[in-house]
Amino acid sequence: MAILExxxxxxxxxxxxxxSDVSFEMQQGMIMGLIGPNGAGKTTxxxxxxxxxxxxxxxxxxxxxxxHGLQPDKVCKLxxxxxxQKVRPLAKMSVVDNVMVGALCRTNSLKKARSMxxxxxxxxxxxxxxxxxxxxxxxxxxxxxEVARVLATQPKMLLLDEVMGGLNPAExxxxxxxxxxxxxxxxxxxxxxxxxxxxMRISDRIVVLNSGEKLAExxxxxVVSNPDVVTAYLGSE
Amino acid sequence: MRPLIRDIKGFGxxxxxxxxxxxxxLFLLPRFVxxxxxxxxxxxxxxxxxxxxxxxxxxxYTGQYSVGxxxxxxxxxxxxxxxxxxxxxxxxFGIWGxxxxxxxxxxxxxxxxxxxRGPYFVxxxxxxxxxxxVSALNLKEITNGAEGILATEIPPLKIGGTLITDFSxxxxxxxxxxxxxxxxxxxxxxxxxxKLGYYFQAIREDQDAAHSLGISLTIYKNVALSISAxxxxxxxxLYAVYVGFIDPSTVLALDLSVQIVLICIIGGIGTIFGPxxxxxxxxxxxxxxxxxxxxxxxxxxxGVKADSAFGSFLTENLSxxxxxxxxxxxxxxxxFMPDGVLGFVKTLTARKxxxxx
Numbered sequence: 001m002a003i004l005e006x007x008x009x010x011x012x013x014x015x016x017x018x019x020s021d022v023s024f025e026m027q028q029g030m031i032m033g034l035i036g037p038n039g040a041g042k043t044t045x046x047x048x049x050x051x052x053x054x055x056x057x058x059x060x061x062x063x064x065x066x067x068h069g070l071q072p073d074k075v076c077k078l079x080x081x082x083x084x085q086k087v088r089p090l091a092k093m094s095v096v097d098n099v100m101v102g103a104l105c106r107t108n109s110l111k112k113a114r115s116m117x118x119x120x121x122x123x124x125x126x127x128x129x130x131x132x133x134x135x136x137x138x139x140x141x142x143x144x145x146e147v148a149r150v151l152a153t154q155p156k157m158l159l160l161d162e163v164m165g166g167l168n169p170a171e172x173x174x175x176x177x178x179x180x181x182x183x184x185x186x187x188x189x190x191x192x193x194x195x196x197x198x199x200m201r202i203s204d205r206i207v208v209l210n211s212g213e214k215l216a217e218x219x220x221x222x223v224v225s226n227p228d229v230v231t232a233y234l235g236s237e
Numbered sequence: 238m239r240p241l242i243r244d245i246k247g248f249g250x251x252x253x254x255x256x257x258x259x260x261x262x263l264f265l266l267p268r269f270v271x272x273x274x275x276x277x278x279x280x281x282x283x284x285x286x287x288x289x290x291x292x293x294x295x296x297x298y299t300g301q302y303s304v305g306x307x308x309x310x311x312x313x314x315x316x317x318x319x320x321x322x323x324x325x326x327x328x329x330f331g332i333w334g335x336x337x338x339x340x341x342x343x344x345x346x347x348x349x350x351x352x353x354r355g356p357y358f359v360x361x362x363x364x365x366x367x368x369x370x371v372s373a374l375n376l377k378e379i380t381n382g383a384e385g386i387l388a389t390e391i392p393p394l395k396i397g398g399t400l401i402t403d404f405s406x407x408x409x410x411x412x413x414x415x416x417x418x419x420x421x422x423x424x425x426x427x428x429x430x431x432k433l434g435y436y437f438q439a440i441r442e443d444q445d446a447a448h449s450l451g452i453s454l455t456i457y458k459n460v461a462l463s464i465s466a467x468x469x470x471x472x473x474x475l476y477a478v479y480v481g482f483i484d485p486s487t488v489l490a491l492d493l494s495v496q497i498v499l500i501c502i503i504g505g506i507g508t509i510f511g512p513x514x515x516x517x518x519x520x521x522x523x524x525x526x527x528x529x530x531x532x533x534x535x536x537x538x539x540g541v542k543a544d545s546a547f548g549s550f551l552t553e554n555l556s557x558x559x560x561x562x563x564x565x566x567x568x569x570x571x572x573f574m575p576d577g578v579l580g581f582v583k584t585l586t587a588r589k590x591x592x593x594x
Contacts, residue, residue, distance in 0.1 A: 050449065052448075072448040072449050073448055073449075073451050073452055073453045074453075076450060081450075084445075084446065088445065090446065092442060092507075093438055093439070100435060104435055104436065104451075105451030105452075110435075113432075150449075153450060153451055
């Protein structure tokens with residue numbers, strides 16, 4: 001059974017359609033790449049899925065349940081967590097406190113939350129930073145902190161919005177390894193990414209958006225050889 | 238928010254002992270100090286700490302800058318006073334009434350204002366508080382309107398026939414204030430070390446991120462406001478009974494709301510002891526300026542001749558300009574200590590430690 005079904009989702013801002021009639025399914029444990037040129041509606045789709053915007057039309061079924069009208073906090077409690085394209089560290093709180101806020105979604109005890117947080121901090125490799133203020137971290141570590149924080153909410157599914165954006169190749173490689181490690185934990189992931197090489201390597205399937213519409217869907221090989229996708233990215237002759 | 242264990246060891250133990258010593262001294266103070274003016278200042282400081290700390294829970298920890306906290310202060314003051322004066326309910330019961338009314342008002346205001354964010358929330362909070370001031374001014378049958386309410390008699394506090402106090406001196410108010418201060422600080426400390434405290438701070442730092450981590454903004458913002466409002470009403474009730482007179486322009490005024498915010502900003506926002514420091518700085522400062530203590534001190538010490546131009550300026554003009562000077566001093570403090578006095582001291586000690594190392 002599909003863990004996530006996007007059914008004919010459209011989102012209009014006034015007269016502008018940011019998503020129109022997007023549909024696809026995701027299977028448990030897979031990594032879905034979501035690509036498309038700037039302004040294609042990738043982040044809007046994320047916002048619709050995670051409850052920040054109600055879709056104008058269509059429905060989103062997660063784990064057999066319609067997400068219609070649910071607020072982001074409920075979405076998170078149901079097991080779907082997201083990161084942000086522009087990282088949002090809780091700047092004046094320490095790294096471990098940041099991750100604890102995520103863990104507190106599942107427990108009321110600070111002690112338990114702290115040990116859960118330390119576990120996730122180890123997974124992303126930020127142990128040496130746990131007492132630092134989150135606002136003082138360099139961008140690469142902030143991205144890892146975002147991932148640790150959402151992992152601490154014990155999600156069934158993660159939506160990662162450009163976690164490799166602005167990173168150098170070595171840092172990107174670390175994130176790729178992290179995403180693959182998360183896959184091994186059985187967590188389904190949807191990844192927005194501009195780095196084509198990276199997305200080809202990690203994705204099981206890819207959905208291409210262009211001007212708000214689904215342009216193509218398939219395995220990485222199918223997608224790169226699709227003439228429509230090539231046109232959207234490189235322009236036609 | 239450091240782990241507790243680190244606080245108990247070493248430096249933390251020293252601080253705990255120092256804290257207990259200060260509390261003990263404060264409890265013994267009225268036995269040695271007979272000067273009613275000194276006690277009066279202490280009571281004013283206590284009231285300021287209570288209202289500052291209460292605001293701090295919402296503004297400092299949760300990041301929702303309400304500039305309408307006089308509404309809750311006024312609710313406490315008016316409920317306690319009206320019950321005492323018109324219904325003969327003694328104030329130690331009236332205070333509970335004040336807390337309940339403040340809670341109800343907070344829930345109403347919260348459900349309206351928390352639809353807005355940032356500066357729009359600030360403006361809405363001012364507007365709603367003004368509604369209460371204007372209502373109190375015009376509902377003459379209930380509140381006496383602009384005449385205000387004067388307390389004619391406070392019933393003596395008796396427990397089982399033995400007289401505890403008849404409120405004839407300032408001492409019972411001093412102890413009430415002190416207990417309120419300890420209560421509010423304890424509540425702040427407990428919050429800081431709880432799930433609620435973490436959630437409040439997460440909302441302060443980034444509400445969208447907090448929302449995505451499973452924090453319901455509506456619920457937790459309203460919880461923060463409710464706790465803050467109930468505690469603020471304590472300060473209002475104490476003020477009303479202590480001063481013995483309230484009217485809309487003192488307990489429901491915008492200046493009071495600003496004063497509450499200033500206590501926190503001057504002391505250090507989002508820290509347990511920030512409002513304490515803020516009150517310790519602001520209350521004596523405004524009293525000294527109001528009574529022209531500084532000018533008199535300069536003249537009496539012989540630094541400035543009373544009949545010189547500067548001396549007459551001090552006595553004639555300056556005493557009337559205390560609000561202006563107060564304002565300038567506040568601006569200077571905010572400019573040079575953006576993190577408040579507490580934050581300033583912390584950076585200073587950190588710098589010294591760095592130089593020593």
